[in-house]
Amino acid sequence: MNRTLLRFAIGGLALLGLLSSHNPCFSDDTAVASASQTLVKEALAKIGTLETKMAEAEAKGIDVTREKTVVWFAKEFLKFADWDEKNRDAVAYLVGQYAPYKEDSDKLAAEIPDFQRIKTIEILDNGIVELSRVLGGEIVRRPVNKVDWQNIEVGDNMLINSNGRPVFLYDYFSKSVGRPLTDDRVYNEHLGAIFHGGENLYPVEHDRAINSFLLKEDRTFDQDLLNEVTGISDTNVGFLIYWNQGIPEWVEKLEPEVRFGRSTFTGFDIDNPLVKEVWGTIARETGVLTQGKKVTQLGYILANEPHWHSIASGWTRRTGEMQQISIYTLNGFRTWLHKKYDGDIERLNKNWESQFTSFDTVAIEIPIAAQTRGTPMFYDWARYSMDRAIDWYAHIQRELRKGNPGADTHIKNSTHLFTDNDRAHGIDLEALTELTSMIGDDAKTRPTRRSYPNKLEAWEEHYSYCWEELSMSYDFMESVAPEKIHVNSESHFLSASRWRKLDTSVEYVESVYWLATLQGMDANMAWFWARDPDGSPEDRLEGELNFADLALAGSFAGSVNQQPHIANAYTQVMYDLNSFSEEIIALRQQRRPLRLFHSETSAINKQNHMTQQFSIYEKLFFEGAPVGFATANIIKNQDNQTWDAILVYRTEFVTDGELESLQSYLDHGGTLIVDSENSLSQNEYGERHRKRLNPSNGELIILTGDESLEKVRDLAIEHTASGRHDVTLAEDNGGDHKSCHWRAVKRADGSYLVSILNLGKNSAELKLGIKSQSSISVTDLFTGKSVSSEFNLDSKGVALLEIYTQ
Structure with missing residues (x-):
């Protein structure tokens, strides 16, 4: 049985052709209004139908958590569609901020309201069909293991719910900026309820992120900014983030080179002694002030996507990243080289083909030319760049733990820096994963190619989405730190700056979250929720958009905020994962032979x-x-x-x-x-x-x-x-390239638990077996029903099975 088919493969409504010609009925405003009203009436009627079935199910003791979420999103997105329809110019402006949509921004702004209504009807139809099957006894599904947001225990290698079962947490990293953390219209089981200091990041000195502007020149704290940190609600599990993008003017006056060697999200020289003092003080004192609070249960994020790309390139020149280094960085490099070469300057000169008279005279041009890759000079700079970053985060963590000895930490590492070939970025993923007490990242996947450059990518030949970065980096980090909690604090599975898909499939959403969780993810905050409860965009996205991070302005267009089926699918798959949390933990806690x-x-x-x-x-x-x-x-x-x-x-x-x-x-x-x-x-x-x-x-x-x-x-x-285990899986997907990722684990009663994810672009004919066993029985855990050992799994399909020998 394909889990995707169970929940989502219900047809009946044609999708709106967002970039194709309109249906004639939309040719004038009157017809559009009439069609929209019809869609709204249909959606409201279906809400009524589903609520009636929910009441019937509850009377029979059947859990309807999933349906409550369907109804909640349906009502929210009907409201969002109305706002978008009444504010078409504002929507067109937002859509136009994403370069691939700019040319069609007016057309898309006109289509998006009814697109949301159609998708709302679709999720209601799916909900009605599934609950009808439950009521009719066609399927037996587990109740949702609901997250008790106020009573989460951080275990050695998993998060524990108040009922003692493992739990996987979910939320949005940036969420309705301007809304208080106590607003249950935004912080609830549907959208997630992790309290954090991770949103409101622009401008950099604003709100709950811990940043450089907290400390004044007299070494006292700005109390208004400090209150934004200490005043965070301590009701629910959460995290705090150190936001490094800015630096106060008083520091820059004392240290004119303080911005040398800056990068996108680290706006200062990490080798500068005054910066080390400032940030050491901030880390130490905020550790004291937040010690023991629930909002630190998921740790302190020591940095947002750190990197120092130091190869000369057009984009780094445009953004000003690593365009020169300070005297502190150069002297640090000289000291590093002296130790690396045991004080032998002649050996360095031989390697570098240089003529330095001493290590004190060593010089290097940064940004470094790409043509130097493969030379000893390039190796020395790239390795030093990694080592100095390790030293910086070790310093911040050390100072934090002076104030809060038990502080958990992680770094929001961009995992493509591991899986990509480039290595002049200063990030040693292994060392940083070893350093902190939790695994941290913001891994991404894509069901479509990058928006620019828009050219054929290798994964498209065999797979339904690009999973390389996620899977390879997760297996690596879990190998480095198998007993650590794994937090993806900005999951880019739903959209990212370089990819967007206005009609993302729910099958993709289900597949990628199963994959990430099977590979170790314990908590994730998706990018991003930017709707206020009335349907308007969050405060940052109103009016003229002008951000230091140019990607933020275009992030709303085509995101989850305009896709009810994706917002609902995200929460639904987290419900499913939590329903089977013990099985997921068993599957991922295996030896890696x-x-x-x-x-x-x-x-x-x-x-x-x-x-x-x-x-x-x-x-x-x-x-x-x-x-x-x-x-x-x-x-x-x-x-x-x-x-x-x-x-x-x-x-x-x-x-x-x-x-x-x-x-x-x-x-x-x-x-x-x-x-x-x-x-x-x-x-x-x-x-x-x-x-x-x-x-x-x-x-x-x-x-x-x-x-x-x-x-x-x-x-x-x-x-x-x-x-290795004794389960066998034969796959026929029409080619000679396997595409079904699967795991099996033997249980105490002799049965096997098996998960299968078809990452391929084609459906797969599968045959399960057990070595030395001629006959087996198979149960689909999603439906509670017996199924054949030979079955078809659609592209992006998910299966969770139980196998017994007969």
Whole structure:
């Protein structure tokens, strides 16, 4: 049974052609008004029908939490549609802020009100059909494990509800700026109720985000701004954010270079001593003032999307990012180089092909030329840039914990900085994940290609959406920190600055949230909710839009705020995930039998390292077990018995320390598969390693380098077979490229729990089995009904099954 079909595959209404020619009935204002009134009447009638069925269900003791949300969104979006219809010019202005929609902004503004009404009718139809099936006994669904927002416990590796069950939290990161956190029209079970200091971010000195403007030159606090932090309601679970975009004028007067080396969301030099003092004081004192509050249960976010892109480019020049570095940064680099080269300036000169007389005279041009990638100079700068960022966040966290020793922390890391090939951005995802007590990110997926440049992308050949960044980064971070709570504090699964889809499918929403949660996500705040309760845009989006972050102005158009089916789908899938929270936890708390070796050394030096790594990761992703990663630190700090083998693939450059970690793994009996003699052959500067690995007490398998990806995959699976379950899944999707991501776990009673997500663009014919068993019985947990072991799963379909041997 396809979960998507159960909830959403109900037809009957044609979608509005937003960019196609209008139906003739919309050719004049009178006809439009008449058609709109008809849609409103139809929606109101369906609300009445659903409410009647809800009363019948409640009388029979059936949970109707899902239907209450359908009705709530239906009423809200009918109101939103009315506002948009009455304020067409304002809507057209907002739509025009998103460049791909600009040319059609007036047309879209005219169409969007009835589009929302049609989609509202659609979610009501779906709700009526599903509840009718429940009432008729066709399906048996679990009650929703509702979030008790006021009584969440932060466990070692999961969030616990007041009933003792795991729970996955949901909300919107930025939500109705200008609304108080006590407004239950915005903070409720439908939209989520995480209280936080994460919205109201523009202008930078405003409202609840903790920022540089809190501290005055006399080192006292601005009490009005401080009250915005200390006055946050302490009713519900929440988080606080350190917002680093601005710097007070008094600091700039004392330190004229304080903005040198700034980036988009870090508006100052992190090497500046005065900045370190200011932010150390702010972190320490806000830690004291907020200690023990529920609004810090999900931690302190130490930064919003940090990065320091230092390769010369047009966009960094336009935004002013890393266009020069301060004397503090340069001197820090000199000190770092002195230590790295053991004080040997001649060795640096040889590597850099330079003639510096001492480390005190070393100079470097920043932004650095892209052509230098692969040279020792580039490696040294890229590695230093990562290390200085680690030092900065270690400093902020250390000062925070002086004021609040038990403070949980995470960083909103942009995970594409890990999965992309570029490495001149200053972010070491492993180190920052190790540093903080929670995993933090703002990973994104896309059901469409980027709006610019609008060209064919590789994933479109096989898949229904682009999942690479989400999955690869999540498996990596969960491998680095398997016992930490995972918070995506700005999930871009519904829209992002470079993609928008006005008629996003509910199937996509369901699939991506199942995928992210299966891969470790415990809490997520979607981007973004910008409607006030009367239907008008939030305060920031009224009037002329002029933001430092240019993407914000265009974020409203085509977002969840104009798509009732997507707003409803988001909440509904979180209800479903919470209904099966214990099953989800069981599925994701498995051994990762195979680990891919990851080296930032190769990632820095090579033009296409992460692309190569994804090619083998992709082959392993659809083989029924979670993919793991190993690094030098993981090998050193984690129990090596939690995996069966490590695979090294296209990893030519490693430091002496990385090579030693792999030898230590072999010394302790590990199995290491290396794709060729070329891997692990050179150090960070391209010099041949004098030492080579030897099997020692383990097994060292070195391939020829001519093997196909499929051959490497099959060999890796063969050497980890003993650590894999006995469930089998045969897939036929019409091609030779697998697309169903699945996991299985054996339970205490001998049954198996199986999840399957079809990420492919085609439907898949599937056949489940268990090794050495000729007959099995299968139950669809979404419906409570027995199903065949052979079934079809549609593109973006989700299945959760229980298997027993007969």
